[in-house]
Amino acid sequence: MNINKTTIEYFILKGFSETSELHIIVFILILIIYLITCGGNMMILTLICLERHLHTPMYFFLANLSIVDISFTTTMLYKIFTGFVTRDKTISFYGCMVQSFMSGSFTVHELYILTAMSYDRYVAICRPLSYQLVMSQRTCVVLASLCWTLGFLFIGPSAWILSTFSCYTSIELNHFFCDVILLMKMTCSDTSVLDVLFFIQGWFLFAVSPFLLTFVPYIFIIIEIMKIRTTTGKYKAFYTCSSHLTVVILLYTINIIQYMIPSNIEYKKFYTLINTVVVPLLNPLIYSLKNQDMKDALRKKRTTWCHI
Secondary structure: OOOEEEEEEEEEEEEOOHHHHHHHHHHHHHHHHHHHHHHHHHHHHHHHOOOHOOOOHHHHHHHHHOOOHHHHHHHHHEEEEEEEHOOEEEEHHHHHHHHHHHHHEEEEEEEHHHHHHHHHHHHHHHHHHHHHHHOOOHHHHHHHHHHHHHHHHHHHHHHHHHHOOOOOOEEEEOOOOOOOOHHHHHEEEOOOOHHHHHHHHHHHHHHOOOOOOOOHHHHHHHHHHHOOOOOHHHHHHHHHHHHHHHHHHHHHHHHHHHHHOOHHHHHHHHHHHHHHHHHHHHHHHHHHHHHHHHHHHHHHHHHHHHOO
16 A cells, blocks of 8 residues: 655644534533633642642642642643634644653643542541651652652654654544644554553553552451441441542543444544543542542631631
């Protein structure tokens, strides 16, 4: 087969719809959800910064999670917004590489920050007397720094290899962001090294590692909760983990569905959009509605602001 090989300087992101009316509706819906997502996560960040009783390890990691959610959603959607305003659907080659790198990094950040939060809940339930000593400020900073560093380190090699591919069969990407899988399918360069690297990353560094490190502590947490004699005590212990567990189950469920759906690109774009806007939107809602400390802090600040 004769492949039209070309060295390119930019890509064209097709987005969701070629129909002008439908494109406007999709844009407005995405913009509204994006603003609510950023507003909700900014509210969490503000409350955690202003309320001293929220200066605890759990809320420290929650603040990091909010930063990741805002960054991830903005990175994934910014071309939708700029493209709608400027009518320009192009993205430079290196801009595309940066977007792929940042979106992948923020995905890893979120998985490992949730893992750190799982460890925090394990210590709180299973080793309550040692909690202050184990989850010290220094430990929290080290864990958070490790989560951020791992994201960049894991994605860095594959992003660098991808950026060396300058030969592609087309400049049109049928997606709303620079999806690395589509880029690999479109390149006429040898992707064998990248295939092996993605396999190792996908199964061992992204899926198995954070999955086990996140859910194994909950086995010990459940065992410890079952030892509590009173129903009230069991409920209180489980309630302290319920918000985090809900977010974790939600995230992994959507990711599993996203990777198990048929290869139809329209389905993949839809589920990628859900992962991009719905999960970061539900995170602040879950922590605000299920967490009594967050509700009390929000009620206190709302009362204060109403009297100003």
